[in-house]
Amino acid sequence: xxxxxxxxxxxAVTMKDxxxxxxxxxxxxxxxxxxxxxxxxxxxxxxTLLLMPCFTGDAIGTKLVTIFPNNQTLPTLHxxxxxxxxxxxxxxxxLNGSFLxxxxxxAIGGSGVRHLAKxxxxxxxxxxTGVQGxxxxxxxxxxxxxxxxxxxxxxxxxxxxxxxxxxxxxxxxVFIHESDSVEExxxxxxIVITATTSKQPxxxxxxxxxxxxxxxxxGSFQPTMREFPESLYKVADQVMVDTEHAIExxxxxxxxxxxxxxxxxxxxxxxxxxxxxSAGVAEAGKTVVLKTTGMALFDVVVANLIYQxxxxxxxxxxxxx
Numbered sequence: 001x002x003x004x005x006x007x008x009x010x011x012a013v014t015m016k017d018x019x020x021x022x023x024x025x026x027x028x029x030x031x032x033x034x035x036x037x038x039x040x041x042x043x044x045x046x047x048t049l050l051l052m053p054c055f056t057g058d059a060i061g062t063k064l065v066t067i068f069p070n071n072q073t074l075p076t077l078h079x080x081x082x083x084x085x086x087x088x089x090x091x092x093x094x095l096n097g098s099f100l101x102x103x104x105x106x107a108i109g110g111s112g113v114r115h116l117a118k119x120x121x122x123x124x125x126x127x128x129t130g131v132q133g134x135x136x137x138x139x140x141x142x143x144x145x146x147x148x149x150x151x152x153x154x155x156x157x158x159x160x161x162x163x164x165x166x167x168x169x170x171x172x173x174v175f176i177h178e179s180d181s182v183e184e185x186x187x188x189x190x191i192v193i194t195a196t197t198s199k200q201p202x203x204x205x206x207x208x209x210x211x212x213x214x215x216x217x218x219g220s221f222q223p224t225m226r227e228f229p230e231s232l233y234k235v236a237d238q239v240m241v242d243t244e245h246a247i248e249x250x251x252x253x254x255x256x257x258x259x260x261x262x263x264x265x266x267x268x269x270x271x272x273x274x275x276x277x278s279a280g281v282a283e284a285g286k287t288v289v290l291k292t293t294g295m296a297l298f299d300v301v302v303a304n305l306i307y308q309x310x311x312x313x314x315x316x317x318x319x320x321x
Contacts, residue, residue: 001091001092001093001094001318001319001320001321002092002093002094002307002310002311002316002317002318002319003093003094003095003316003317003318003319004093004094004095004096004306004307004310004315004316005096005099005316005317006096006098006099008096008310008315008316008317009095009096009099009100009103009306009310010099011310011313011315012306012309012310012313012315012316013103013305013306013309015103015106015107015110015135015138015139015142016142017305017309018103018104018106018107018110018302018305019107019110019111019114019139019142019143021104021107021301021302021305022104022107022108022110022111022298022301022302023111023114023274024301025297025298025301025302026111026270026271026274026275027271027274027275028056028297028301029243029269029271029295029297030271030272030274030275033056033057034054034055034056034057034297035054035055035056036053036054036055036295036296036297037053038245039051039052039245039295039296040052041222046068046069046070047066047067047068047069047070048066048067048222049064049065049066050063050064050065050066050067050079051063051064052064052065052295052296052299053296054295054296054297054299054300055086055300056086056297056300056301056304057086058086058301058304059083059084059085059086059092059300059303059304059307060083060084060085060086060089060300061081061082061083061084061296061299061300061303061304062081062082062084062296063079063080063081063082063097063100063101063296063299064079064080064082064097065077065078065079065097065098065101066078066079067197069197075098075131076130076131076197077098077101077102077131078097078098079097079098079100079101080094080095080096080097081094081095081096081097081100081299081303082094083095083300083303083304083307091321092307093303093307093310093316094319095303095306095307097299100299100302100303100306101294101299102131102132102134102135103135103302104294104298104299104302105132105135105136105218105292105294106132106134106135106136106138106139107135107139107302108218108242108292108294108298109135109136109139109140109193109216109218109290109292110136110138110139110140110142110143111270112214112216112240112270112290112292113139113140113143113144113191113214113216114143115270115273115274116214116240116273116288116290117143117144117190117191117214118190118214119144121144121146121190121191121214122144122145122146122147122148122190123146123147123148123149123150123188123189123190123191124137124140124141124144124146124148124149124150124189124190124191124192124193125149125150125151125152125179125185125186125188125189125191125192125193126149126150126151126152126185126193126195127152127153127182127185127186127192127193127194127195127196127202127203127227128152128153128194128195128196128202128219129151129152129153129158129159129162130153130158130162130195130196132195132218132219133151133153133162133193133195134162134165134166134169136193136195136216136218137149137166137170137193138166138169138170140191140193141169141170141174144191146174146191147174147175148174148175148177148188148189149166149174149175149176149177150177150179150184150185150186150188150189151163151176151177151178151179151185152179152181152182152184152185156178159178163176163178182202182203182204183204183206183209186203186204186209186210186213187209189213190212190213190214191213191214191216192210192213192214192215192216193215193216193217193218194215194216194217194218194219194227194228195218195219196219196220196227197219197220197225198219198220198225198226198227199224199225199226199251200226201226201227201228201229201230202227203215203227203228203229203232204229205229205230205231206231207231207232207234207235210231210232210235210287211235211287212285212286212287213287213288214288214290215228215232215236215287215288215289215290216289216290216291216292217250217252217289217290217291217292218292220250220251220252220291220293221249221250221293221294222249222250222251223248223249223250223251223254223255224251225250225251225252226251226252226255227252228252228256228289228291230256230259230261232287232289233256233261233262233289234261235287236262236287236288236289237286237287237288238266238268238286238287238288238289239253239256239262239266239267239268239289239291240267240268240269240270240273240288240289240290240291241253241267241268241269241270241290241291241292241293242269242270242290242291242292242293242294242295243269243293243294243295244269245293245295246291246292246293247264247267249293250291250293252291253267253291270290
């Protein structure tokens with residue numbers, strides 16, 4: 001079996017490769033040619049253990065993830081992905097699940113930017129400058145010629161390290177602004193991405209600051225979590241999700257549906273959008289909301305791509321049982 005570390009994965013694939021894999025995953029999702037139970041969540045206080053298995057025609061993938069949001073010196077997310085052969089069940093690979101999760105979740109946002117953002121969008125706001133905020137920024141810059149990035153974090157002392165890491169990926173030609181408030185961060189941005197585990201909305205409850213933007217939420221993955229305020233749904237022309245599970249899993253969709261802020265029947269999945277090959281719905285000054293909670297199908301398709309690319313490039317370490 002092949003072990004793939006963060007370094008190996010970086011050697012094997014680019015962010016654009018992973019965004020392409022996300023788009024391919026949506027095709028599989030729309031076809032229904034996979035088996036994927038809803039992910040198991042085990043909670044202990046604020047901490048969560050996730051088990052995410054999936055079976056496709058090409059591979060079997062299982063991700064084991066812990067999310068400890070109160071970690072101070074360690075990352076909040078740790079995980080591994082085990083990749084099995086779909087014909088024999090043989091273990092093909094073991095991958096760094098933390099880095100894979102970061103890349104694939106960033107790429108989900110990147111796919112959203114690819115299909116939903118204005119073609120000439122050049123300004124981005126990131127609310128939440130943790131690890132996931134980093135990959136979201138990288139993916140957005142991969143899909144659009146971003147010139148201005150506005151950052152906001154409730155712990156502003158973390159922004160300097162975030163900026164340094166981001167510049168290592170995208171270079172120093174993009175202007176990166178440290179915002180004193182979330183209102184300041186989103187005001188000028190055409191694309192707004194939230195990447196927090198907040199239980200209270202992190203965006204301003206001001207419709208004038210949220211109009212005519214693509215707003216992507218990647219942080220809330222439980223019914224008790226919310227990043228979006230009520231006013232966002234009042235101005236939204238379209239609400240989209242990465243999977244139908246997101247409607248129940250995330251408080252950013254479940255609560256608005258229960259409260260009547262949005263019509264559940266009007267919610268569209270990204271797989272529907274991509275399968276129709278329709279023009280980006282944010283083209284004509286519209287407000288579009290994309291909420292993602294992720295799914296195991298993303299992990300297995302991306303992991304299999306990384307495995308194949310790594311084999312081609314001779315990356316990784318061969319292990320024996």
